[in-house]
Amino acid sequence: MFKDKYILAPMVRVGCLPFRLTCLEFGADLVYAQEVIAQRLLNSTKLENKELDTTDFLDEDGSICFRTSPAESDKVVFQMGVSDPEIAAKAAKMVEPYVAGIDVNMGCPKSYSISGNMGAALLTQPDLVENILKKLTETCSKPVTCKIRILPEEKDTLELCKLIESTGVAAITVHGRTRYTRSSAPCQYDIITKIKQHLKIPVILNGASLDIRNRGDMRRIVKETGVDSLMVARAAWQNPSIFREPEPLPVQQAVKAFLKHCVDLECPLHLLKYTMGKFRGAFKDGDSALAVTRYIDVKLIYQYFGLGEYYDEVKSRRGLTESIQEAFQKNKRQKVDPDNNYSVLNADLTSEVLQSFRGTMAPKQILNQWLLANGFSNATFYTTEQGRIFTGYLKIDNDTYVMEGNFKNKKLAIQAVAYAYMMKENIEFRHYKTGINTNKTKKIGT
Numbered sequence: 001m002f003k004d005k006y007i008l009a010p011m012v013r014v015g016c017l018p019f020r021l022t023c024l025e026f027g028a029d030l031v032y033a034q035e036v037i038a039q040r041l042l043n044s045t046k047l048e049n050k051e052l053d054t055t056d057f058l059d060e061d062g063s064i065c066f067r068t069s070p071a072e073s074d075k076v077v078f079q080m081g082v083s084d085p086e087i088a089a090k091a092a093k094m095v096e097p098y099v100a101g102i103d104v105n106m107g108c109p110k111s112y113s114i115s116g117n118m119g120a121a122l123l124t125q126p127d128l129v130e131n132i133l134k135k136l137t138e139t140c141s142k143p144v145t146c147k148i149r150i151l152p153e154e155k156d157t158l159e160l161c162k163l164i165e166s167t168g169v170a171a172i173t174v175h176g177r178t179r180y181t182r183s184s185a186p187c188q189y190d191i192i193t194k195i196k197q198h199l200k201i202p203v204i205l206n207g208a209s210l211d212i213r214n215r216g217d218m219r220r221i222v223k224e225t226g227v228d229s230l231m232v233a234r235a236a237w238q239n240p241s242i243f244r245e246p247e248p249l250p251v252q253q254a255v256k257a258f259l260k261h262c263v264d265l266e267c268p269l270h271l272l273k274y275t276m277g278k279f280r281g282a283f284k285d286g287d288s289a290l291a292v293t294r295y296i297d298v299k300l301i302y303q304y305f306g307l308g309e310y311y312d313e314v315k316s317r318r319g320l321t322e323s324i325q326e327a328f329q330k331n332k333r334q335k336v337d338p339d340n341n342y343s344v345l346n347a348d349l350t351s352e353v354l355q356s357f358r359g360t361m362a363p364k365q366i367l368n369q370w371l372l373a374n375g376f377s378n379a380t381f382y383t384t385e386q387g388r389i390f391t392g393y394l395k396i397d398n399d400t401y402v403m404e405g406n407f408k409n410k411k412l413a414i415q416a417v418a419y420a421y422m423m424k425e426n427i428e429f430r431h432y433k434t435g436i437n438t439n440k441t442k443k444i445g446t
Contacts, residue, residue, distance in 0.1 A: 001101070001143055002171035002202040002229055005029040006218050006243055009206055009233035010079040010105070010147070013274045017054065017067045018261035020076060023236055025257060027215070027243035030075050032147075032231070035105045036066050037116070038082035038091035046094070051318065052265055055098050060389070061408040064268060068098050077101040077145065081108065083117040083128065085135035096142045101170070104132060107149040109179035120149055120179035126163050133167035143170035147206065149179050150191050161195050171202040173231055183234065186210065193225045202228035209235035214247050237278045255282045256305055263307065263314050269298050276301075342393070342402045345420035363418035369432040370422075371396070381414045392417035 008015070008023045008031040015034035023031055044057040044065040057066040068076055078099045082088040092102045105113070106122045106129065113119030122129050129146075136144045146169060151157045164172055174195055176187035187207040196203040205227040212218060212235040222230050235242050241254040248254065255276070262272050276282070277289045284304075292304055302311040368378045380395040392413035394401045403417035422429065 002030075002145070002204060005204075005229040006215070007204065007229060007231040008032060008236055008243075009231045010035055010103070011233055011237060013271055014237055014278075016064075016267060016271045016275070017069060017072070018258060018265050018267045018272075019240065019275055020072055021069075021261045021265075022240045022254070022258040023243060024072060024075060026241040026249075026254070027245060028075075028236075029229075030077060030100070031072060032077045032079050032103060033066065033068070033099075035079045035081050035108065037118070038080045038084075038087045040065055041080070041091045041094060042087065054265065057094075059408070063408075066095065067265075068095075069265075073098060074100050077103050079103040079105050079147070081105045081113055081116070081118040082132065083122070085131045088132050089135050089139045092136055092140050092142075092144075096140055099142065101143040101145060102136060102140055103144075103173075104136070104146040107147050107175050107179070109149070123148060123151060123160065123179065126160060129160070130163055130167055133164060133169055137168035145169055145171045145173065145204075147173040147175065149175045149177060150188060152178055154191055154194070157191060158195065158198050161199055165199050165201050169201065171204055171228070172199070173204040173206050176205065176207040184210075189221075189225050192227060196226050196228070204229045204231050206231040206233065209233055212242065215243065215245050234278075237275070238280050251279055251281045252305075255279050256307065259302060259305055259307055260310065263302065263311050272298065272301065342400050345401050345403045345417060345424055347403070347416075347420035347423045363415050363422060363429075366429060366432070367418045367422055367427070370427050373432040379418070381417070383410045383413045385410075394418060394421055 006027070006029050008020060008028045010032040012034050015032065020031040020033065040059070041057060044059055047056050047058060049056050049067075052069070054067050054069045056064060059065050066078070076099050078092075078095045078101070080088065080091055080102070082091065082104060088104065096102060105119050108119030110119065114121045122132075133144065133146060146164060148160065148164070151160065161172060161174070172195075174192050176189060176192050177183070177185060187210065189205075189208075192203065192205050205221065205225055208221050208230065209232060211221060212232060218230050218232070222228075232242060239248050239251045239254050240258060241248040241251075258275070259272075261267070276292070279289065283289060283292055292301060299308060299311055302308050364379075364381065371378060376396065382393050382395075383390045384393070385391075390407045390410050390413035391405060392403050392407070392410075392415075394403075394417045401417060401421055403413070403420045405413065405416050407413040407416055421427075
């Protein structure tokens with residue numbers, strides 16, 4: 001399974017289902033899903049999404065923890081972040097019916113992984129590495145792999161790899177940099193070649209994106225290093241058709257393929273925007289990725305790439321039926337007491353939409369600008385919490401508004417009620433200059 005393969009690497013927020021399917025469409029042999037923390041998966045709820053033909057694992061707030069489909073079931077590897085063998089085994093049993101393999105992240109150098117004793121923190125804990133992998137290989141019906149980075153000392157790296165091999169894993173992926181090395185530094189091919197010479201299991205090389213421009217480069221690197229397979233991250237992010245023979249397509253064509261999958265699978269807006277940020281050369285002359293991904297309405301992004309009609313067609317075909325996430329959210333939603341003196345706001349938004357706002361473009365900041373520009377005092381915001389679900393409230397003068405929802409933190413709940421109020425009052429989503437119309441005294445909403 002892991003020999004003579006060209007593989008999409010796991011990438012946080014990028015490795016969503018639409019991106020994985022795009023890479024498979026262009027010739028990737030296997031695709032690794034973005035890392036999911038094992039405990040988060042255990043806290044999720046599994047639902048079969050018949051409309052999209054996907055299996056969804058949803059967080060408490062209805063956002064997607066992990067989504068997969070039959071189109072990739074024999075080619076997707078689920079990667080988890082974990083530091084406990086028992087939790088690892090339980091998480092693996094949840095997803096193994098829907099994936100081709102299970103991988104443990106032992107190379108992520110980010111602080112959220114290290115602080116949780118996961119990722120690269122495991123590289124210096126051989127006993128824990130052994131316990132996690134042995135537990136998985138003993139309990140999983142699907143192949144188990146792990147992904148590591150090299151250690152500063154060659155001897156330590158080789159010893160760790162031999163230990164990993166002894167646990168019964170089907171393959172090992174080695175990123176040719178240490179946890180402290182920047183991605184702009186060259187990949188250390190020599191040490192990966194030595195690892196391959198010391199092991200009997202397949203070795204997958206990762207970290208070569210700086211040297212990859214096409215499929216021919218991939219074959220050359222595999223031949224020169226002697227590894228079994230090659231895993232590609234950044235080069236695929238910049239153009240997911242990098243796997244295509246003999247040459248990748250122009251990035252504009254690859255992006256359209258990705259966006260069609262996004263439409264088909266109702267990709268959350270924040271994942272779509274984040275992934276598009278690295279598509280070099282995808283935008284029209286003079287436009288930057290930031291300019292395009294600032295669009296609030298996802299349809300505007302599809303229109304920009306000539307897919308507006310396709311988006312409308314898909315939406316029309318599905319009708320007004322609420323998504324499985326929306327139905328899930330309603331069941332979890334904190335209900336507002338109708339007897340209180342609140343005006344209940346409604347808006348077509350999810351936590352994913354709110355997560356796409358950043359900095360001074362957040363609804364709360366824009367609303368306060370508008371209020372000040374039109375002679376009103378700043379709004380007062382507060383939240384209530386019930387069962388780790390937050391509801392946001394907004395007070396302007398003597399009027400209080402509430403947005404029913406199931407938001408996972410105070411910030412999202414506050415941005416939600418601000419956004420819903422702006423939609424109610426048809427307030428344009430842009431920056432407002434303060435100090436104008438300061439004599440305006442008309443009550444809001446009249």
